[in-house]
Amino acid sequence: MSASIINAISRFFRYYNEHCVSPNVDTLFSLLNSAHSLNDKLNSEMKINFFDLSEFVALKALRNFFHHEGELHSEIRMINCQEFQIFSDLMHLCLIRSEVAEKVIDGLDKRRRKIDENIIRNQFKWYGNVVDINPTLFNFSVHVFETVESLDLFIDDECYEEFSESYQMEEHQGFDHFIKGEIRCQIGNANTVLENLFSNVKNG
Template structure:
Protein backbone atom coordinates (compact mmCIF):
# COMPACT_ATOMS: atom_id res chain seq x y z
CA UNK A 1 0.00 0.00 0.00
CA UNK A 2 1.03 3.59 -0.46
CA UNK A 3 0.91 6.53 1.92
CA UNK A 4 -2.26 7.95 0.32
CA UNK A 5 -4.07 4.65 0.74
CA UNK A 6 -2.84 4.34 4.34
CA UNK A 7 -4.17 7.83 5.12
CA UNK A 8 -7.53 7.00 3.51
CA UNK A 9 -7.77 3.85 5.66
CA UNK A 10 -6.95 5.86 8.78
CA UNK A 11 -9.55 8.47 7.83
CA UNK A 12 -12.22 5.79 7.35
CA UNK A 13 -11.29 4.20 10.67
CA UNK A 14 -11.57 7.62 12.39
CA UNK A 15 -15.00 8.21 10.86
CA UNK A 16 -16.20 4.79 12.07
CA UNK A 17 -14.73 5.46 15.54
CA UNK A 18 -16.63 8.74 15.90
CA UNK A 19 -19.87 7.32 14.45
CA UNK A 20 -19.79 4.53 17.01
CA UNK A 21 -18.88 6.95 19.79
CA UNK A 22 -21.97 8.97 18.87
CA UNK A 23 -24.12 5.83 18.80
CA UNK A 24 -22.87 4.85 22.23
CA UNK A 25 -23.67 8.31 23.60
CA UNK A 26 -27.08 8.72 21.93
CA UNK A 27 -28.45 5.20 22.06
CA UNK A 28 -26.06 2.90 23.92
CA UNK A 29 -26.43 -0.83 23.88
CA UNK A 30 -24.11 -3.79 24.22
CA UNK A 31 -23.46 -3.99 20.50
CA UNK A 32 -22.47 -0.33 20.16
CA UNK A 33 -20.11 -0.69 23.10
CA UNK A 34 -18.26 -3.67 21.66
CA UNK A 35 -18.24 -2.09 18.20
CA UNK A 36 -16.80 1.11 19.69
CA UNK A 37 -14.05 -0.84 21.47
CA UNK A 38 -13.25 -2.64 18.21
CA UNK A 39 -13.21 0.67 16.33
CA UNK A 40 -10.75 2.19 18.82
CA UNK A 41 -8.47 -0.83 18.36
CA UNK A 42 -8.74 -0.58 14.57
CA UNK A 43 -8.14 3.17 14.56
CA UNK A 44 -4.93 2.73 16.53
CA UNK A 45 -3.75 0.06 14.06
CA UNK A 46 -4.53 2.25 11.04
CA UNK A 47 -2.87 5.34 12.53
CA UNK A 48 0.25 3.34 13.40
CA UNK A 49 0.59 2.47 9.72
CA UNK A 50 -0.41 5.85 8.26
CA UNK A 51 1.27 8.26 10.69
CA UNK A 52 3.33 6.14 13.07
CA UNK A 53 1.03 7.22 15.93
CA UNK A 54 0.36 4.94 18.87
CA UNK A 55 -2.28 5.61 21.50
CA UNK A 56 -0.72 3.48 24.23
CA UNK A 57 0.39 6.67 25.95
CA UNK A 58 -3.31 7.61 26.31
CA UNK A 59 -4.43 5.97 29.59
CA UNK A 60 -8.06 5.63 28.45
CA UNK A 61 -6.93 3.73 25.36
CA UNK A 62 -4.72 1.34 27.34
CA UNK A 63 -7.50 0.59 29.80
CA UNK A 64 -10.19 0.12 27.15
CA UNK A 65 -7.95 -1.93 24.86
CA UNK A 66 -7.35 -4.29 27.76
CA UNK A 67 -11.11 -4.81 28.10
CA UNK A 68 -11.57 -5.06 24.32
CA UNK A 69 -8.96 -7.81 24.15
CA UNK A 70 -10.54 -9.69 27.04
CA UNK A 71 -14.03 -9.46 25.56
CA UNK A 72 -12.73 -10.32 22.10
CA UNK A 73 -10.79 -13.41 23.18
CA UNK A 74 -12.35 -14.69 26.40
CA UNK A 75 -15.72 -13.39 27.51
CA UNK A 76 -18.94 -12.51 25.73
CA UNK A 77 -19.54 -8.85 26.51
CA UNK A 78 -23.30 -9.17 26.61
CA UNK A 79 -23.28 -11.13 29.87
CA UNK A 80 -20.87 -9.03 31.92
CA UNK A 81 -21.68 -5.38 31.14
CA UNK A 82 -24.72 -3.38 32.20
CA UNK A 83 -25.76 0.01 30.86
CA UNK A 84 -27.64 1.84 33.60
CA UNK A 85 -29.16 5.36 33.63
CA UNK A 86 -27.57 7.21 36.55
CA UNK A 87 -30.74 8.90 37.84
CA UNK A 88 -32.23 7.64 41.06
CA UNK A 89 -29.14 5.86 42.44
CA UNK A 90 -27.12 7.00 45.46
CA UNK A 91 -24.00 7.45 43.35
CA UNK A 92 -22.15 10.52 42.16
CA UNK A 93 -21.29 10.53 38.46
CA UNK A 94 -20.59 13.13 35.81
CA UNK A 95 -22.34 11.22 33.01
CA UNK A 96 -25.99 10.26 32.66
CA UNK A 97 -25.28 6.60 31.91
CA UNK A 98 -23.14 4.18 33.84
CA UNK A 99 -21.43 1.40 31.90
CA UNK A 100 -20.76 -1.15 34.61
CA UNK A 101 -18.38 -4.09 34.46
CA UNK A 102 -17.64 -6.43 37.34
CA UNK A 103 -14.37 -5.42 39.02
CA UNK A 104 -13.10 -8.99 38.88
CA UNK A 105 -13.58 -8.96 35.08
CA UNK A 106 -11.44 -5.81 34.84
CA UNK A 107 -8.82 -7.38 37.11
CA UNK A 108 -8.79 -10.58 35.01
CA UNK A 109 -8.46 -8.51 31.83
CA UNK A 110 -5.46 -6.67 33.29
CA UNK A 111 -3.89 -9.92 34.51
CA UNK A 112 -4.17 -11.36 31.00
CA UNK A 113 -2.52 -8.32 29.41
CA UNK A 114 0.85 -9.43 28.12
CA UNK A 115 4.00 -7.59 27.31
CA UNK A 116 5.38 -4.18 27.95
CA UNK A 117 2.04 -2.47 28.53
CA UNK A 118 0.79 -4.59 31.47
CA UNK A 119 1.80 -2.32 34.35
CA UNK A 120 0.79 0.84 32.47
CA UNK A 121 -2.57 -0.80 31.77
CA UNK A 122 -3.05 -1.68 35.45
CA UNK A 123 -2.33 1.92 36.45
CA UNK A 124 -4.55 3.30 33.67
CA UNK A 125 -7.50 1.14 34.76
CA UNK A 126 -7.09 2.39 38.31
CA UNK A 127 -7.15 6.01 37.19
CA UNK A 128 -9.59 6.25 34.26
CA UNK A 129 -12.29 3.85 35.46
CA UNK A 130 -14.48 4.69 38.46
CA UNK A 131 -14.33 1.82 40.93
CA UNK A 132 -17.35 1.16 43.17
CA UNK A 133 -16.46 -1.96 45.13
CA UNK A 134 -17.57 -4.94 43.06
CA UNK A 135 -18.33 -2.92 39.90
CA UNK A 136 -16.39 -0.54 37.71
CA UNK A 137 -17.88 2.29 35.67
CA UNK A 138 -15.96 2.40 32.37
CA UNK A 139 -18.08 5.17 30.82
CA UNK A 140 -15.76 8.03 31.89
CA UNK A 141 -12.93 6.40 29.91
CA UNK A 142 -15.21 5.94 26.89
CA UNK A 143 -16.26 9.58 27.13
CA UNK A 144 -12.72 10.92 27.54
CA UNK A 145 -10.98 8.64 25.04
CA UNK A 146 -11.66 10.75 22.00
CA UNK A 147 -10.30 13.99 23.53
CA UNK A 148 -6.57 13.22 23.18
CA UNK A 149 -7.22 11.57 19.81
CA UNK A 150 -8.46 14.80 18.26
CA UNK A 151 -5.15 16.52 18.96
CA UNK A 152 -3.01 13.64 17.60
Template sequence: MDTLFATLNALHSLNDRLKNAIDDDLHKFREFVALKALRNLTHHSEEVHSNVRVVPAPGLSDLMFLCIVRRDQVEHAIANTGERWRDVTQLACETVFHWYGQAVNINPCIFNVMVHVYEMLENVELMSDDEASDVFRQIYLSETEDGRSHFVDGKVSGRAGDIDRVLSAMVENLPKP
Protein backbone atom coordinates in the same frame (compact mmCIF):
# COMPACT_ATOMS: atom_id res chain seq x y z
CA MET B 1 -23.62 -7.03 18.61
CA ASP B 2 -22.75 -5.50 21.95
CA THR B 3 -22.17 -1.74 21.68
CA LEU B 4 -19.27 -1.85 24.14
CA PHE B 5 -17.56 -4.60 22.14
CA ALA B 6 -18.02 -2.63 18.90
CA THR B 7 -16.58 0.53 20.50
CA LEU B 8 -13.56 -1.30 21.89
CA ASN B 9 -12.88 -2.97 18.54
CA ALA B 10 -13.26 0.34 16.68
CA LEU B 11 -10.68 1.98 18.96
CA HIS B 12 -8.30 -0.93 18.43
CA SER B 13 -8.72 -0.71 14.66
CA LEU B 14 -8.27 3.09 14.68
CA ASN B 15 -5.05 2.68 16.63
CA ASP B 16 -3.68 0.24 14.03
CA ARG B 17 -4.55 2.66 11.24
CA LEU B 18 -2.97 5.63 13.03
CA LYS B 19 0.30 3.72 13.41
CA ASN B 20 0.38 3.19 9.65
CA ALA B 21 -0.90 6.64 8.61
CA ILE B 22 0.91 9.04 10.93
CA ASP B 23 3.45 6.90 12.81
CA ASP B 24 1.71 7.68 16.11
CA ASP B 25 -0.79 5.78 18.20
CA LEU B 26 -3.14 5.93 21.16
CA HIS B 27 -0.93 4.08 23.67
CA LYS B 28 0.19 7.43 25.09
CA PHE B 29 -3.28 7.83 26.60
CA ARG B 30 -4.04 5.92 29.83
CA GLU B 31 -7.68 5.69 28.77
CA PHE B 32 -6.75 3.75 25.64
CA VAL B 33 -4.40 1.42 27.55
CA ALA B 34 -7.18 0.58 30.04
CA LEU B 35 -9.82 0.05 27.35
CA LYS B 36 -7.42 -2.04 25.29
CA ALA B 37 -7.13 -4.49 28.19
CA LEU B 38 -10.92 -4.91 28.20
CA ARG B 39 -10.96 -5.23 24.42
CA ASN B 40 -8.31 -7.94 24.50
CA LEU B 41 -10.18 -9.84 27.21
CA THR B 42 -13.38 -9.60 25.20
CA HIS B 43 -11.71 -10.53 21.93
CA HIS B 44 -9.46 -13.34 23.14
CA SER B 45 -11.08 -15.01 26.13
CA GLU B 46 -14.52 -13.98 27.36
CA GLU B 47 -17.36 -11.64 26.66
CA VAL B 48 -17.42 -8.57 28.88
CA HIS B 49 -21.07 -8.03 29.60
CA SER B 50 -21.89 -4.37 29.88
CA ASN B 51 -24.85 -2.66 31.36
CA VAL B 52 -25.55 0.97 30.43
CA ARG B 53 -28.15 2.79 32.52
CA VAL B 54 -29.15 6.29 33.52
CA VAL B 55 -27.47 7.29 36.77
CA PRO B 56 -29.97 6.46 39.55
CA ALA B 57 -31.19 9.10 42.01
CA PRO B 58 -28.67 8.43 44.81
CA GLY B 59 -25.78 9.67 42.69
CA LEU B 60 -24.87 12.70 40.61
CA SER B 61 -22.32 12.80 37.83
CA ASP B 62 -21.25 15.00 34.94
CA LEU B 63 -22.32 12.17 32.62
CA MET B 64 -25.90 11.02 32.34
CA PHE B 65 -25.02 7.38 31.75
CA LEU B 66 -22.88 4.78 33.43
CA CYS B 67 -21.26 1.88 31.61
CA ILE B 68 -20.83 -0.71 34.33
CA VAL B 69 -18.67 -3.80 34.01
CA ARG B 70 -17.89 -6.39 36.62
CA ARG B 71 -14.83 -5.77 38.81
CA ASP B 72 -13.68 -9.38 38.44
CA GLN B 73 -13.62 -8.99 34.66
CA VAL B 74 -11.50 -5.84 34.83
CA GLU B 75 -9.13 -7.62 37.19
CA HIS B 76 -9.04 -10.59 34.79
CA ALA B 77 -8.27 -8.23 31.89
CA ILE B 78 -5.33 -6.78 33.84
CA ALA B 79 -4.06 -10.23 34.82
CA ASN B 80 -4.25 -11.40 31.18
CA THR B 81 -2.14 -8.47 29.94
CA GLY B 82 1.37 -9.47 28.93
CA GLU B 83 3.88 -9.18 31.75
CA ARG B 84 5.76 -6.37 29.97
CA TRP B 85 2.66 -4.11 29.97
CA ARG B 86 0.82 -5.39 33.08
CA ASP B 87 1.98 -2.70 35.54
CA VAL B 88 1.22 0.13 33.09
CA THR B 89 -2.18 -1.41 32.35
CA GLN B 90 -3.03 -1.88 36.02
CA LEU B 91 -2.12 1.74 36.80
CA ALA B 92 -4.16 2.96 33.82
CA CYS B 93 -7.22 0.93 34.90
CA GLU B 94 -6.93 2.05 38.52
CA THR B 95 -6.62 5.68 37.42
CA VAL B 96 -9.22 6.08 34.65
CA PHE B 97 -11.95 3.63 35.68
CA HIS B 98 -14.21 4.43 38.63
CA TRP B 99 -14.44 1.57 41.10
CA TYR B 100 -17.51 1.06 43.31
CA GLY B 101 -17.30 -2.25 45.16
CA GLN B 102 -17.91 -4.99 42.58
CA ALA B 103 -18.92 -2.43 39.91
CA VAL B 104 -16.57 -0.51 37.63
CA ASN B 105 -17.84 2.49 35.66
CA ILE B 106 -15.85 2.82 32.43
CA ASN B 107 -18.00 5.46 30.72
CA PRO B 108 -15.84 8.48 31.75
CA CYS B 109 -12.85 6.64 30.30
CA ILE B 110 -14.68 6.03 27.01
CA PHE B 111 -15.74 9.68 26.86
CA ASN B 112 -12.26 11.02 27.59
CA VAL B 113 -10.49 8.73 25.10
CA MET B 114 -12.83 10.09 22.43
CA VAL B 115 -11.67 13.62 23.29
CA HIS B 116 -8.05 12.48 22.94
CA VAL B 117 -8.86 10.87 19.58
CA TYR B 118 -10.58 14.04 18.37
CA GLU B 119 -7.64 16.23 19.39
CA MET B 120 -5.14 13.86 17.78
CA LEU B 121 -7.06 13.70 14.50
CA GLU B 122 -7.59 17.48 14.43
CA ASN B 123 -3.87 18.07 14.99
CA VAL B 124 -2.97 16.01 11.93
CA GLU B 125 -5.97 17.27 9.95
CA LEU B 126 -7.58 13.84 9.61
CA MET B 127 -10.97 14.71 11.14
CA SER B 128 -13.93 13.79 9.02
CA ASP B 129 -16.28 16.47 7.68
CA ASP B 130 -19.46 14.49 8.36
CA GLU B 131 -22.33 15.80 10.48
CA ALA B 132 -21.40 13.91 13.66
CA SER B 133 -17.83 15.20 13.52
CA ASP B 134 -19.09 18.72 12.93
CA VAL B 135 -21.36 18.54 15.99
CA PHE B 136 -18.45 17.30 18.11
CA ARG B 137 -16.22 20.07 16.71
CA GLN B 138 -18.80 22.77 17.52
CA ILE B 139 -19.18 21.55 21.10
CA TYR B 140 -15.41 21.36 21.47
CA LEU B 141 -14.97 24.92 20.18
CA SER B 142 -17.76 26.19 22.45
CA GLU B 143 -16.07 24.59 25.47
CA THR B 144 -12.76 26.17 24.45
CA GLU B 145 -14.31 29.63 24.08
CA ASP B 146 -16.01 29.28 27.48
CA GLY B 147 -12.82 28.06 29.15
CA ARG B 148 -14.39 24.72 30.07
CA SER B 149 -12.56 21.42 30.11
CA HIS B 150 -13.23 18.99 27.29
CA PHE B 151 -12.74 16.07 29.67
CA VAL B 152 -15.11 14.75 32.31
CA ASP B 153 -14.46 13.54 35.81
CA GLY B 154 -17.38 11.12 35.69
CA LYS B 155 -17.32 10.18 39.35
CA VAL B 156 -20.67 9.45 40.92
CA SER B 157 -21.18 11.47 44.08
CA GLY B 158 -23.75 11.22 46.81
CA ARG B 159 -24.14 9.12 49.91
CA ALA B 160 -21.48 6.41 49.57
CA GLY B 161 -23.72 3.66 50.96
CA ASP B 162 -26.48 4.46 48.47
CA ILE B 163 -24.12 4.56 45.50
CA ASP B 164 -22.46 1.27 46.45
CA ARG B 165 -25.87 -0.36 47.00
CA VAL B 166 -27.30 0.75 43.66
CA LEU B 167 -24.21 -0.11 41.64
CA SER B 168 -23.78 -3.44 43.42
CA ALA B 169 -27.37 -4.28 42.48
CA MET B 170 -26.56 -3.46 38.83
CA VAL B 171 -23.58 -5.80 38.89
CA GLU B 172 -25.62 -8.58 40.46
CA ASN B 173 -27.90 -8.44 37.43
CA LEU B 174 -25.03 -8.75 34.96
CA PRO B 175 -24.43 -12.22 33.52
CA LYS B 176 -21.48 -13.98 35.06
CA PRO B 177 -18.61 -14.89 32.73
Protein backbone atom coordinates in the same frame (compact mmCIF):
# COMPACT_ATOMS: atom_id res chain seq x y z
CA MET C 1 -4.01 10.96 4.00
CA SER C 2 -5.60 7.70 2.92
CA ALA C 3 -9.33 7.17 2.64
CA SER C 4 -9.04 4.26 5.09
CA ILE C 5 -7.90 6.61 7.87
CA ILE C 6 -10.68 9.09 7.11
CA ASN C 7 -13.20 6.26 7.17
CA ALA C 8 -11.79 4.88 10.42
CA ILE C 9 -12.08 8.30 12.08
CA SER C 10 -15.67 8.69 10.91
CA ARG C 11 -16.52 5.17 12.04
CA PHE C 12 -15.08 5.80 15.51
CA PHE C 13 -17.17 8.94 16.05
CA ARG C 14 -20.33 7.28 14.70
CA TYR C 15 -19.92 4.43 17.18
CA TYR C 16 -19.12 6.91 19.93
CA ASN C 17 -22.30 8.84 19.14
CA GLU C 18 -24.36 5.64 19.20
CA HIS C 19 -22.85 4.69 22.53
CA CYS C 20 -23.75 8.10 23.98
CA VAL C 21 -27.30 8.24 22.64
CA SER C 22 -28.45 4.65 23.04
CA PRO C 23 -25.75 2.58 24.74
CA ASN C 24 -25.80 -1.18 24.84
CA VAL C 25 -23.32 -4.02 24.78
CA ASP C 26 -23.07 -3.93 20.98
CA THR C 27 -22.28 -0.20 20.86
CA LEU C 28 -19.59 -0.75 23.50
CA PHE C 29 -17.93 -3.59 21.59
CA SER C 30 -18.15 -1.66 18.31
CA LEU C 31 -16.59 1.43 19.89
CA LEU C 32 -13.72 -0.53 21.45
CA ASN C 33 -13.03 -2.33 18.18
CA SER C 34 -13.13 0.91 16.17
CA ALA C 35 -10.61 2.49 18.56
CA HIS C 36 -8.32 -0.52 18.07
CA SER C 37 -8.67 -0.31 14.28
CA LEU C 38 -8.12 3.45 14.16
CA ASN C 39 -4.93 3.17 16.20
CA ASP C 40 -3.60 0.45 13.88
CA LYS C 41 -4.22 2.59 10.80
CA LEU C 42 -2.76 5.79 12.27
CA ASN C 43 0.29 3.93 13.54
CA SER C 44 0.85 2.15 10.24
CA GLU C 45 0.52 5.20 8.00
CA MET C 46 1.50 8.13 10.22
CA LYS C 47 3.39 6.66 13.19
CA ILE C 48 0.73 8.04 15.55
CA ASN C 49 0.19 5.64 18.44
CA PHE C 50 -2.51 6.01 21.08
CA PHE C 51 -0.53 3.77 23.44
CA ASP C 52 0.94 7.03 24.72
CA LEU C 53 -2.51 7.64 26.26
CA SER C 54 -3.44 5.97 29.55
CA GLU C 55 -7.08 5.84 28.46
CA PHE C 56 -6.20 3.81 25.37
CA VAL C 57 -3.97 1.41 27.32
CA ALA C 58 -6.88 0.62 29.65
CA LEU C 59 -9.48 0.35 26.88
CA LYS C 60 -7.23 -1.76 24.65
CA ALA C 61 -6.69 -4.24 27.49
CA LEU C 62 -10.46 -4.41 28.00
CA ARG C 63 -11.08 -4.82 24.28
CA ASN C 64 -8.56 -7.67 24.05
CA PHE C 65 -10.21 -9.46 26.96
CA PHE C 66 -13.68 -9.11 25.44
CA HIS C 67 -12.36 -10.20 22.04
CA HIS C 68 -10.84 -13.42 23.36
CA GLU C 69 -13.44 -14.28 25.99
CA GLY C 70 -16.44 -13.98 23.67
CA GLU C 71 -19.92 -13.84 25.25
CA LEU C 72 -19.84 -11.31 28.11
CA HIS C 73 -23.25 -9.64 27.89
CA SER C 74 -24.12 -10.73 31.44
CA GLU C 75 -21.03 -8.94 32.78
CA ILE C 76 -22.00 -5.46 31.50
CA ARG C 77 -24.75 -2.99 32.41
CA MET C 78 -25.77 0.36 30.92
CA ILE C 79 -27.32 2.63 33.56
CA ASN C 80 -29.32 5.78 32.79
CA CYS C 81 -28.21 8.26 35.45
CA GLN C 82 -31.36 10.39 35.41
CA GLU C 83 -33.64 7.38 35.76
CA PHE C 84 -31.93 6.32 38.98
CA GLN C 85 -31.17 9.76 40.45
CA ILE C 86 -27.43 9.47 39.90
CA PHE C 87 -25.43 12.65 39.38
CA SER C 88 -22.54 12.29 36.95
CA ASP C 89 -20.70 14.14 34.17
CA LEU C 90 -22.30 11.77 31.66
CA MET C 91 -25.84 10.61 30.92
CA HIS C 92 -25.01 6.95 31.34
CA LEU C 93 -22.77 4.67 33.32
CA CYS C 94 -21.19 1.67 31.63
CA LEU C 95 -20.59 -0.86 34.37
CA ILE C 96 -18.63 -4.09 34.33
CA ARG C 97 -18.08 -6.45 37.24
CA SER C 98 -14.89 -5.72 39.15
CA GLU C 99 -13.97 -9.39 38.82
CA VAL C 100 -13.96 -8.91 35.04
CA ALA C 101 -11.64 -5.91 35.42
CA GLU C 102 -9.39 -8.05 37.61
CA LYS C 103 -9.32 -10.72 34.90
CA VAL C 104 -8.34 -8.03 32.39
CA ILE C 105 -5.42 -7.15 34.67
CA ASP C 106 -4.48 -10.82 35.12
CA GLY C 107 -4.30 -11.17 31.33
CA LEU C 108 -1.83 -8.32 30.83
CA ASP C 109 1.52 -8.94 29.20
CA LYS C 110 3.93 -9.74 32.03
CA ARG C 111 6.49 -7.30 30.63
CA ARG C 112 4.09 -4.38 31.13
CA ARG C 113 1.96 -5.81 33.92
CA LYS C 114 3.03 -3.44 36.72
CA ILE C 115 2.69 -0.27 34.64
CA ASP C 116 -0.53 -1.22 32.87
CA GLU C 117 -2.19 -2.50 36.04
CA ASN C 118 -1.68 0.90 37.66
CA ILE C 119 -3.08 2.58 34.57
CA ILE C 120 -6.23 0.43 34.58
CA ARG C 121 -6.82 0.91 38.30
CA ASN C 122 -6.45 4.68 37.92
CA GLN C 123 -8.41 5.07 34.69
CA PHE C 124 -11.52 3.07 35.52
CA LYS C 125 -13.86 4.14 38.33
CA TRP C 126 -14.18 1.40 40.96
CA TYR C 127 -17.33 1.16 43.14
CA GLY C 128 -17.31 -1.94 45.30
CA ASN C 129 -17.80 -4.93 43.02
CA VAL C 130 -18.56 -2.87 39.89
CA VAL C 131 -16.46 -0.59 37.68
CA ASP C 132 -17.57 2.33 35.50
CA ILE C 133 -15.61 2.60 32.24
CA ASN C 134 -17.59 5.38 30.54
CA PRO C 135 -15.42 8.28 31.78
CA THR C 136 -12.40 6.57 30.22
CA LEU C 137 -14.27 6.17 26.92
CA PHE C 138 -15.28 9.83 26.96
CA ASN C 139 -11.81 11.18 27.73
CA PHE C 140 -10.22 8.95 25.12
CA SER C 141 -12.67 10.30 22.54
CA VAL C 142 -11.55 13.84 23.38
CA HIS C 143 -7.94 12.78 22.79
CA VAL C 144 -8.91 11.26 19.44
CA PHE C 145 -10.69 14.46 18.41
CA GLU C 146 -7.72 16.63 19.38
CA THR C 147 -5.37 14.35 17.46
CA VAL C 148 -7.51 14.56 14.35
CA GLU C 149 -7.77 18.33 14.64
CA SER C 150 -3.99 18.64 14.95
CA LEU C 151 -3.69 16.86 11.58
CA ASP C 152 -5.91 19.52 9.98
CA LEU C 153 -8.14 16.94 8.34
CA PHE C 154 -11.57 17.52 6.85
CA ILE C 155 -13.94 14.90 8.24
CA ASP C 156 -17.26 15.04 6.43
CA ASP C 157 -19.27 13.22 9.05
CA GLU C 158 -22.30 14.39 11.06
CA CYS C 159 -21.22 12.70 14.29
CA TYR C 160 -17.72 14.15 14.07
CA GLU C 161 -19.18 17.60 13.47
CA GLU C 162 -21.50 17.20 16.45
CA PHE C 163 -18.53 16.31 18.65
CA SER C 164 -16.64 19.31 17.27
CA GLU C 165 -19.50 21.67 18.07
CA SER C 166 -19.67 20.39 21.64
CA TYR C 167 -15.91 20.80 22.00
CA GLN C 168 -16.02 24.37 20.68
CA MET C 169 -18.88 25.24 23.03
CA GLU C 170 -16.82 24.04 25.98
CA GLU C 171 -13.90 26.07 24.67
CA HIS C 172 -15.96 29.26 24.47
CA GLN C 173 -17.45 28.75 27.92
CA GLY C 174 -14.12 27.96 29.53
CA PHE C 175 -15.05 24.39 30.49
CA ASP C 176 -12.51 21.60 30.78
CA HIS C 177 -12.82 19.15 27.88
CA PHE C 178 -11.99 16.18 30.09
CA ILE C 179 -14.11 14.83 32.93
CA LYS C 180 -13.32 13.34 36.31
CA GLY C 181 -16.23 10.90 36.09
CA GLU C 182 -17.12 10.99 39.77
CA ILE C 183 -20.71 10.22 40.77
CA ARG C 184 -23.01 10.76 43.71
CA CYS C 185 -26.40 9.26 44.45
CA GLN C 186 -29.44 10.78 46.14
CA ILE C 187 -30.67 7.42 47.35
CA GLY C 188 -27.61 6.09 49.17
CA ASN C 189 -23.95 5.18 49.11
CA ALA C 190 -22.63 5.02 45.53
CA ASN C 191 -21.02 1.60 45.96
CA THR C 192 -24.21 0.05 47.33
CA VAL C 193 -26.47 1.74 44.78
CA LEU C 194 -24.39 0.66 41.80
CA GLU C 195 -23.95 -2.88 43.06
CA ASN C 196 -27.74 -3.19 43.47
CA LEU C 197 -28.40 -1.69 40.05
CA PHE C 198 -25.98 -4.09 38.42
CA SER C 199 -27.82 -7.00 39.98
CA ASN C 200 -31.33 -5.75 39.13
CA VAL C 201 -31.08 -3.87 35.82
CA LYS C 202 -31.07 -5.99 32.67
CA ASN C 203 -29.54 -4.99 29.36
CA GLY C 204 -31.97 -4.19 26.61
